[in-house]
Amino acid sequence: xxxxxxxxxxxxxxxxxxxxxxxxxxxxxxxxxxxxxxxxxxxxxxxxxxxxxxxxxxxxxxxxxxxxxxxxxxxxxxxxxxxxxxxxxxxxxxxxxxxxxxxxxxxxxxxxxxxxxxxxxxxxxxx
Amino acid sequence: xxxxxxxxxxxxxxxxxxxxxxxxxxxxxxxxxxxxxxxxxxxxxxxxxxxxxxxxxxxxxxxxxxxxxxxxxxxxxxxxxxxxxxxxxxxxxxxxxxxxxxxxxxx
Numbered sequence: 001x002x003x004x005x006x007x008x009x010x011x012x013x014x015x016x017x018x019x020x021x022x023x024x025x026x027x028x029x030x031x032x033x034x035x036x037x038x039x040x041x042x043x044x045x046x047x048x049x050x051x052x053x054x055x056x057x058x059x060x061x062x063x064x065x066x067x068x069x070x071x072x073x074x075x076x077x078x079x080x081x082x083x084x085x086x087x088x089x090x091x092x093x094x095x096x097x098x099x100x101x102x103x104x105x106x107x108x109x110x111x112x113x114x115x116x117x118x119x120x121x122x123x124x125x126x127x
Numbered sequence: 128x129x130x131x132x133x134x135x136x137x138x139x140x141x142x143x144x145x146x147x148x149x150x151x152x153x154x155x156x157x158x159x160x161x162x163x164x165x166x167x168x169x170x171x172x173x174x175x176x177x178x179x180x181x182x183x184x185x186x187x188x189x190x191x192x193x194x195x196x197x198x199x200x201x202x203x204x205x206x207x208x209x210x211x212x213x214x215x216x217x218x219x220x221x222x223x224x225x226x227x228x229x230x231x232x233x234x
Contacts, residue, residue, distance in 0.1 A: 045163075045171065045214055045225040060222040061128075094170055103177040105158045105194060111177040112218045113161045117170035 002026040006095045006118035008080075012125050018082040022095030022118050029053060029076040033098035035114060036069060036080045038091040046091075050098055051078055085125045092120045129153050129217050133226035139234040146202040148229045150215035155195045159219035162191055162200045165228075166211045174213075175200065205231070 008020035022034070030053040039045050049059035051069045059067050068081040082089060096114040103109055130153035140146050150160065158178040163171035173182045175191040178198060188203045202209055210233055215226040 044227050045216070047221075047223040047225070050221075058221045062222070101177055101180065103158060103180070109157055109159065109177075111159050111161070112223070113173055113176040113182075114163070114171070114216075115173045115176075115182065117172070120170050 002097065002116045004095050004097065004116055004118035006093075006121055008093075008121055008123070010122055010124060012085050012123065014086050014125060014127055015084055016125075018085050018089065018093075018123055019079070020093055020095070020121055020123075021077055021079045024076045024078075024097070027097070027116075029073060033100075033112070034069075034071065034078045035096045035098050037094045037096055037114070038089075039094070039120075040088075040091040048080065048082075048093075085123075087125050090123065090125050092122050094118050094120050128222055129156060129219060129224055131215055131217055131224050131226040133213075133215055133229050135229060136227060137230040137232060139232050140205050141234045142205055142207055144205045144234075146205050146209075146231060148200045148213055148215075148231075150193075150198040150200070150226050152196045152198075152217055152219075156217045156219035158194050159217060160191075160193065160198045161216045161218055163214045163216065164209075164211045165214065171214060176218075202231075 003025045006022040033050045035050040036048040066083045071078045095118040097116040099115040132151045160178045162175040165171040179191045212230045
C-alpha cells in the first residue's frame with residue numbers, strides 16, 4: 001500500500017519561507033509525478049505544482065515566482081518551499097501522487113489524477 | 128486557467144436518495160475530469176477519474192458522466208458514509224483546477 005507522510009513547520013511569520021517534505025513508502029517512486037495542493041481553512045483546493053523523478057516541474061502561475069518543488073530520489077522524498085509567505089498562504093498543505101491513466105474519447109488521451117494523498121499539514125502565517 | 132464551476136454548493140438529502148452534482152468547465156476538457164470526496168479533517172480521496180472510471184475500492188453506487196464542458200457525479204442511493212464534500216478537478220492542462228465543492232449534508 002502506498003503511503004505519503006509529510007512534515008514541516010506549522011507556524012510562520014510573514015516574509016518567512018514555508019518548507020514541507022513528503023516521504024513516499026510503497027510503489028515505484030520514479031514512475032509517477034508528485035504534487036503539492038493546498039486548502040485554506042473552510043475553502044477549496046488549489047494546485048501548487050508537480051515534479052517528476054528527473055526534477056522536471058510545473059507550477060501554478062499564481063504562485064510560480066515564490067514556489068520551488070524539489071525531489072530526492074535516493075530517499076523517495078519531495079519537498080515544497082514557498083517564499084515570502086503572508087496570511088493568505090495560511091492553509092492545509094497536502095502532498096499527493098499523480099497517477100496517469102489512459103482512456104479513449106475519439107482518440108487516446110491521458111488523464112492525470114491525484115490517487116494517494118498525505119495526511120496534510122496546517123501551516124499558519126501570523127505575526 | 129480553466130475555471131471549474133460546481134453546483135449546487137450544498138445540498139441536503141436523506142439516506143437512500145439519488146444525488147446529482149454537476150461540474151462545468153470554462154472550456155472543453157474532453158473527459159479529463161476527476162472527482163474527489165473529502166470528509167472533515169481528512170485529505171480528499173479520489174472517487175472517479177477520466178470522467179467515468181471508478182477508482183478501486185469506491186462503491187458502485189457512485190457514477191460519473193459527461194464530456195466537453197459538462198460533467199455529472201451521481202450517487203444512486205445515498206449512504207450514511209457519503210455525507211461529505213465533493214470536488215471536481217480538471218486534468219486537461221496545468222494549472223490543474225478544482226471546483227468550489229459541493230457539501231452533501233443530512234436532511
